[in-house]
Amino acid sequence: MSNIAVTTENTELTMLAITNQDILTDFVADKRSTKTKHEYAKDLKDFFKTITGDEPTPQRVSEFLHLDRFKAIALVLRYKQILVERGLKEATVNRRLSAIKSLVNYANKIGQCSYTLIDIKSEKVRPYRDTSGITPDVFKKMLAVPNRDTLMGKRDYALLRLLWDNALRRGEVSSLSIGDLDLDSRRLWILGKGRGSQKEAIAVSVQTIKALQEWLQARRETDINSPVFISLSSRAIGHRLTTTSIYRIVSAIALDAGITKQLSPHRIRHSSVTAALEATNGDVRRVQKLSRHSNLNTLMIYDDNRLSHQGEITDLLADLV
Structure with missing residues (x-):
């Protein structure tokens, strides 16, 4: 008892x-x-x-x-x-x-609530209605902005190359540490969207590897746990670049390059994916390896926007009357 x-x-x-x-x-x-x-x-x-x-x-x-x-x-x-x-x-x-x-x-x-909110419906969303971005020639103007004789210029140039060449999301770039980079095999381990805590390896271009090497050598940082991209401002020097900081850097460089269109890291991602589809003649399965979209239909939206089938049909109708 x-x-x-x-x-x-x-x-x-x-x-x-x-x-x-x-x-x-x-x-x-x-x-x-x-x-x-x-x-x-x-x-x-x-x-x-x-x-x-x-x-x-x-x-x-x-x-x-x-x-x-x-x-x-x-x-x-x-x-x-x-x-x-x-x-x-x-x-x-x-x-x-x-x-x-x-x-x-x-x-x-856990027994602390007797109801659910299953009856609350979400708003209907059409993903990626606007996948427009900039052309490779316009992006070249952005690459020419950073002064690569300076520490900040080396950082910003490497950042731009990584965003464009690998169509990375700014969160994926912000979370990178030096230990995630294998310069010899030209591979980078990233924490992709929706992947939990599991990192995945992606190949990096020769140009991006060279840019990263120049940036890291200029920093003289050897700690593998240190962020790849850090702030150089006096208020937060040495701290990991936040996603907000990456957004501001990209926007500022775009303005300096004379680009009037509002540009963000994700807009560069759109631009890279669209350029890849253009270069591969719409090979969505190959480009999916770059974009890492889990749903192939998302890439089809990119390809449809690139080809502008609706615009073609509109012009055909106009010619009929």
Whole structure:
């Protein structure tokens, strides 16, 4: 009897600890990717600040998770409408809704929420409606901007070459460490989008390898755990370049090159993929090895935009009347 009493008491204490735990912190910590942790925390903070006017404290989170199902759905739908009224893109609205749904599902699994948000529908999104970018000749103008006699010029030139030659995402570039680079075999280990913690090897061009060598030799950095690309500003010198910093560098170089179109690292990725399709006469399977799109249909959108079949048919119709 005494053993049963002790067991019951321990169970009650365990349940009390679970009830009072910081579910939001545990939920975010359960995510593998640092970027995912940051985005979920930011999106959920916006939800609670918008709906309650308060930070997502353990008490506020618990109150939300213990709402009546219909009240919770009504609350999230109201938040969704607010996001739409803010003029946010469909993908951004869906990401924030996904964060809320994931939190609720997590709480449901551990017995801290009795409902789900399965009835909350996402906004319809057509991916990559605009895959336009710049031509190789225009990108050459960007490559000519960095002064390669300076440390910053060497860094920016290597950064541009890597973005173009390998169609990398800025997050993939930001996360690179020196140990991820094998100069002899011309290979680079990257943490690709949606790959979890598993890195994948990609081949690097001779031109990019040379640019990286010049940059790293000028830095005189030998620590393999050091970032490949670092800040050179006085306020953050030596720190890993953030995705925001990479965006700003690319935008500034584009302006210096006389490019009036707003250019970003992802726009360079679009440009590289489109140029690769052009160079291979639309061989989407070969180009998929470069872009690493999991869905081949995404590349078909690039190819359709490149060929502009709709424009051709429009011209044909115009000639008929």
